[in-house]
Amino acid sequence: MGGVRALVAPFVVPGPSGVAVRDRLKHLTAQDERVLRAIGEHQGALASRDLKVRCTQGLEHGADTWAARKRGLTKVSSSRIAGAITKGTHDQWALARRCQAAHIRSLEAGIRTLRHRLSLPLGAKGTKRAAGGYRSKGEWFRKSRRLADLETRHTAAVTDRRAGRVRVVRGGKHLLNTRHHLAAAGLTEEQWRGRWEAERWFLAADGESGKRFGNETIRVTPTGQVSIKLPAPLAHLANASHGRYTLTGTVAFAHRGVEWADRIEGNRAVAYHIHLDTARGRWYLTASWQRPLVQTIPWDTARAGGVIGVDTNADHFAAYRLDAHGNPVGEPHRFAYDLSGTAHHRDAQIRHTLTRLLHWAHQTGVTGIGIEDLDFSTEKTREKHGRRKGLRQLISGIPTGKLKARLVSMAAEQGLAIIAVDPAHTSMWGGQHWQKPLTTPRRKMSRHDAAGIAIGRRALGHPIRRRTAPPPHDRRDRVRHRTAQTAPGAREREGTRPPATEHAPRDVLPNGTRKRQPSAPKTVRDAPRTHEWAQDPLMCSG
Template identity: 80%
Template sequence: MGDFRELAASFVVPGPCGVAVRDRLKHLTPQDERVLRAVGEHQGALASRDLKARCADGLEHGADTWAARKRDLTKESSSRIAGAITKATHDQWALARRCQAAHIQNLAAGIKTLRHRLSLPLGAPGTKRAAGGYRSKNEWFRKSRRLAALEDRHTAAGRDWQTGRVRVVRGGKRLLNTRHHLAQARLTEGQWRERWEAELWFLAADGESGKRFGNETIRVTPDGEVSVRLPAPLAHLANARHGRYVLASTVAFAHRGAEWADRIAANRAVAYRIHLDTVRGRWYLTASWQRPVVKTIPLETARARGMVGVDTNADHFAAYRLDRHGNPVGEPHRFGYDLSGTAGHRDAQIRHALTRLINWARCAGVAAIGIEDLDFTAEKTREKHARRKRFRQLISGMPTGKLKARLVSMAAEHGLSIVAVDPAYTSMWGAQHWQKPLTTPHRKMSRHDAAGIAIGRRALGHPIRRRTAPPPHDRSDRAGHRTAQAGPGTRGREGTRPPTTDHAPGDVQPNGTRKREPSASNTVRDAPRTHRWVQGSLMHTG
């Protein structure tokens, strides 16, 4: 049996800790839109200036510099707006810092792979663990130049990391680069400019527990009336007391509306954000709040009523229901989606597929869904997969992070838990042990369906391999049902099972050597030989 890496233990994924709902601001007057644009531009300029100051501080940032920046912003807005801007600045800087660390790690992985392949002779075969040598001198030369380029990038990124320098683009680097490719994006310069300016606005406010309706800056009453506290330079635009502007539009959150109403009635914190969809020309209000951390149910409780094993693929979820003993029940199910097109289209496809999956799991009566703990961050590099461009595009296009976040939040609303399992060998062992036995003239089992069974069994704590019964003493039924198994702690029980029988004479070892010399008597040759059952060491439990 080959060397297999140690499998990580399965675990119940913690539930969501936040909620966000959105509603459209309809019937805004031209004056309402002018005020919102003016407030967004003013506060957006303050946010850009604050982000520049934060990036300049680098690793020298502290409580004193934070307080100084907040005091400077308060003069041109208000204390609450200044607090919201500085908090958003710190979140954006921290995100850029994490992305920088991931970029350095990605460069290091590429450099390691290139150095290994360049050290091998031309045409050296590869293994499952590592790629082989390059095929020609030309390819070797080009890869040596790429290695030098990656090493330069890694050195520069490491220098930035040590000094605390990050590169951040307010509005997004992708949208900024779109300015140079307007024809491909099918945008005019005016359309791009409108979208870019809208992304730079800052129309958000953090909630405050104990304040009226949970927010003093952007306030929404139980009747849906929306009012905004204007910054000091724009106080002359107010149409209500205390420098507030009341919008003509009202909101009514259809989703989680009762939960939102309970929060604002108790003056609990609710954060709001107003933004403009320039493509549709619509204004939206998003409300969000935190939930108390809910303790996840024990793993054994999640396994009590069986499991739905889900294999994630590029265009569908392959799901199979298993009882608590790990036996497949019913037929395999597939929930397709299309990840082509815009980001909004892809998000809608994932959401629709997850909705159908969760509804089917609820009807099946299970308490949990088993899914692979996927993370392709280190598996989609150009150096690792070389010419397998389509495969790199395949795994890069799978929105694993968004998928997991949506699945956890949507499943929690229906009382389902998510059990994450190690994805190692699930497709290979599922196809080896389950695809052929379950294939019938009326049921076509694919490799993905078998992988769903493997994931579900691992989530239930069972080995992927099916139980096998030893042959009886003879063809009668007196032996009864008997299953040869290994304990849960037996090493290698998940691997490929060697031959479990050896029909050798009782005095002959399985390797063909004898314990003693054969007897010279001729009567032994005519006597019936006795056989014994020799059991391999890699049997398993169900």
């Protein structure tokens, strides 16, 4: 009989290891654009050729084959451009291998689910941990055919992985498939061709410490002037000495501009990437550099000033502030966002929502933010939820991967630590232990708000429940106190929380006196009366 799985201990997420900023290349002349297109097309063709050779080598790749590829590229470009191309090829091949492994795991999860459900009788009820049998013979037959299809695809994927064979599309598989659906994408063939060629260009250069302004191939001066070292076949296009072409337009990084200027003035490495936005017809320059590895702060330090527990949902973040002892402070906060529309709109919504969350965290003075370490890779399959397409879309809409990357990088700038916790049962246990006690006529607690408290308490190292069961009378000394987080030496640890005011009863002042005397009882009793009538002496006179 299986019980609740062991929870993963909370941990502080390491901060970002790199920085990237972007600015537009303005006021470019027609000659500037022709030169940029020529460089991109030439180096893009070299990158495509090198990627083909790397994929052909598979698992037989080594230092010798890498050096041979680099020497071949150096003859038609330069040694630095050849190094940038081969490094980009290796990164792309490694990414394809990781995606291939994830695809195999997804196929294995679907095969296990299908085999389990096919082994059950028709109409068998499922449990919380596993789905039941199929409803009809027709559905059972269709799922058996799907199982055979998944097993075939799994066998082919495993065979490719063992042979070191990957499939990579320079320019993106999504854009390649768009070629067959131009009407649905709202593109003409000419527009699609322009986007396809621009995505396959290669206009990038790795930084090099010790060289002038941190990059010898694409050099940007502190005043924003950009010059490019031309490859050997395009040396006739140079308009400056030493085979360089200087662009008319300049750049000025508004974000992190001071940090970027400090690096290039110190001749520290800065990598650059130039790309064309075909939809807007604009050229952009992206600068990136690595940060020194900083030791992550200890968990005790991250929770010392309290945390904010954040529950991630498909349309909002539910956040609640907790002090260092795990007590909720203030009111619940909700930060809504809309993830419909284009990818740029969704990214902007996540960025703006995280900005509001971090500003509130900075105002409250907490030292950390607790968030679930979510991974829905096994929760979005057809085999997991069957006909519940709406639920699959809802789970897919929760921004887990992009949220992690954005939150870690943005929180590091605010000096806040991100504490990742196990996501098991936070919504269920939060609603069970915190939703009803905190609901008041003026405070409406949702299940998501209670889940934020559960996440925050788990990030602090406290159990989710508010109080443990009281100890038996005969074992009071052995089981100790009943509170969940109070230290054994704390006074009145088993008592109720004192009210917010200085005195408990509403009619008792701090000095111990009552505001008014107690009223006489309204119930008439049969006890003998002790009160005697007395006549007023004034009425008896004269």
